Amino acid sequence: MDSKDFLKLQNGSDIRGIAIEGIDGEHVNLTSEAVNKIAQSFALWLSKKTGKDISALRIGIGRDSRITGENLAYASVAGLSYCGVHVIDCGLSTTPAMFMSIVFEETNFDGSIMITASHLPFNRNGLKFFDKDGGLEHEDIRDILENSCNFKEKSQPTNAERFDLISLYAGFLSNKIKKELDSLSQQENDGKKEKPLSGLKILVDAGNGAGGFFVSKILDELGADTTGSQFLEPDGTFPNHIPNPENKEAMESIQSAVLKNKADLGLIFDTDVDRMSAVLPDGSEVNRDAIIALVAAILAPDYPNSTIITDSVTSDRLTRFLEKDLGLKHHCFKRGYKNVINECKRLNAEGIVSPLAMETSGHGALKENYYLDDGAYLAVKIIIALAKTRAQGKTLSSLIEKLEPLLEAEEVRYKITAEDFASYGDNVLAEFKARAEKAGLVMPKSYEGVRISFDDSEKKGWLLLRKSLHDPVLPLNIEGERAGSAKKILQEAEKLLAGFDKLVR
Template sequence: MQAFNWQKIQNGSDIRGVAIAGVPNEEVNLTPEVVSILGKAFASWLSQKLNKPTTELLISVGRDSRLSGAELMQAVMTGINALGSQVYDLAIASTPAMFMSTITDGFKCDGAIMLTASHLPFNRNGLKFFTAQGGLEKKDITDILTLAEKNEFVVSESQGKITEHNFIAVYASQFVTQIRRAVNHPEHYEQPLKGLKVIVDAGNGAGGFYADQVLLPLGADITGSQFLDPDGTFPNHVPNPEDKAAMAAICDAVIKHQADFGIIFDTDVDRSAAVDQFGKELNRNRLIALISAIVLQEHPQSTIVTDSITSDGLTKFIERDLQGKHHRFKRGYKNVINESIRLNQTGHESWLAIETSGHGAMKENYFLDDGAYLVSKLLIELAKSKLTGKSLTDLIVNLQEPIESEEFRIKMTVDDFKALGDRLINDLQAFASNQPDWQIVPHNYEGIRVSCNSIDENGWFLLRLSLHDPVMPLNIESNIEGGVAKILQRLTAFFQSIEGLDISAFSRNG
């Protein structure tokens, strides 16, 4: 392992790599040997953090439905056992459930590992780590990889053992209890979703449990639910609420089966989206608006933290209609969560941190980005609104949505792409400042955001540097037809003068 590049498998606060061969130009770097060493490294890191011998540690391990999951899970458990630590094998589970295994009575594991690569292709896999304080930060992952690279672990004379547990059933029962109490149905306390047809699309990931173990006990009709069985080839569609084919699949299912509500999860259930009774997507800005309306009913005037690409209409809705505060921050689920936590620590009440991708974390739920928790909050409101003869989406009737919304990914073809990206943002700032009908948006925390105020544009754009790749995403929204093309036309003249850029993505709009 001396020549292995350990830092290459770090992806922010996660570890990700290629676990299955066969895809051109994607060499396997997440092997059982590597993962076994990572198990030892996590146990060692945890021992140092908790000031507790590895022989006294209890670590839970779970996985999603990926083809490589079973083998890699066995490898990581073997590594943990080698240092004398005990392992709870939670089998196929969700990422949020793994965190809950560190704080739930009867378990309270010292740490947890989830093997998942979220919505990435079938040949990828990765590891997410938790303690009772939450998910690990980027620096923690760097420290674990440093221990892995040294590989100087002392193998215990007494090997740890593996014990199997059905924790997902425990986790599911927590939602059942939560929804019963919150709805408090006057006639059907045990089955507050009776009379509602709710369809779940798990995309053959780990979220199928929600239909059978949460909705059914609550009395919901789950006829039409689809792709509930785990299948790491993802034969039907990518398990990703941001994927157009995935959203089309759940929308079609809701319409076909005349359902009241549709739910879709990503592979490891830390993200979700929903569909209303008319087959209309409740994702991105709509999902944020809906959960914000619920949160601000419970916690008036508090702050909603979102990522940087939310719409102007969402800001108006949160601040004007809901009387809350909208704090538009940076992309990255860890960024919005940590910012919301920071606000609370400085005396500014914030109960929700949410990305347009569907990552949503709530203060009342340990700031855990849990797709199942998010949709449970929506289902509670759905059941309550039915009792009063209203519709769930009445909550967002005043949300103004853009007529057009596009994202273009500008590729950078130079080695030092971060330097080029920083220079590009500075140059664009100067360019935008000289446009009489453009206004640079203040208090922007990522890249540059500009309001485009001419009557044939009536929108905004945001240019930022990707978190990890040599790409600059350009998001453009407009409140009139043809507005995106007008804004893009003016920007194209600017980008064409910069060397080291591939702006071929613009051609699809022109």
């Protein structure tokens, strides 16, 4: 592989590739050899950044449940061992845990690698990297990939240290729950102090990813009734459903389990547990805008008048809830979890308090938790809120009861057939905006693409036309706040897009 081949593996601030042949004619490009070289390149990059000799570095390796994970983890270990790195094999882990391995005193790694492709099909895999500053940036990944072709595959005998990171991480989360609920336990009885979740029925759907530990090592240990939890066993073929909180089948599965088992709360994680969503006792999904609203409502008392950062496809309904009902500010930024996280860091550095950066996909990073997008930590915050609202005679749903329900939503993805799809997409957006301005349409400030709001006798709602982060596509997101509005807003958008012959719906 040359540098161009390696660069094809870049997916924003991650590395993603095909690890198993034969699906839709795709050929493997994330080979053990490639991963071996990438790991060596990461070690050199980390050495330069930290100023440490490579032989002084401590790097942890973890993986999710994918069937190619073990081989690719071994390839990473071999490459790092050849460089002289002290390698710690953390086995089955989660993406947030791999970052926390740099924070925990018991591990204190200089860097870490997580072998995962998040929610992508089982034939894919990838790598995420961390150092003390968090996940690496787009430019860092590019540097590592460009340099990877300068290394040779090395099969180095290794006696990598083994470490049960997931238990350490689970203990950290359990202690968070115990500490937050300690006052409630004292009020009731001392016997509940070690089992603060007794009396609560909480179900988890791990989608056969890496999230099953949340039941056995946290909820069960703290006294929750987890009967009805499902797909906790790691299985990289994902036989039950895609481990993705945004997947309709996955969400319907956890909704059904919550209703069947009469649970107080349902939690669903993606494969590597950096994303999550929830389900209320009546089967209502707490997803997209609602999950952002819930977490913001939990944080609002501790961070009054603060700013919540979201991606660009959040709704006007969410803005009204955050600003009018919670007294917060809504900063609707760009798509991409690194984008919202970095914006959150920037605002806080400037003295503008921002406790949360969250995408509608379920990526949520809290300032109090190292700006780490951690699905399990978000779940902990929601569980604590569940216990506290119950002690007050309220329900968890009461925190977001003023969030207006979603009425109509559509997404249309226009494929760009032009060879230079990036430039063509920019031209379309510029003309789309010019036409909207000429038509006198209302366009709120947008950090990405073109957003238009509608509120007239025929339609009420909004649209956002933007460029995809990685694909030759212009996604059009629409939300109608009055019956029939979504269809009429789409018709308006189609008029503004007329004449672009390189766009295919």
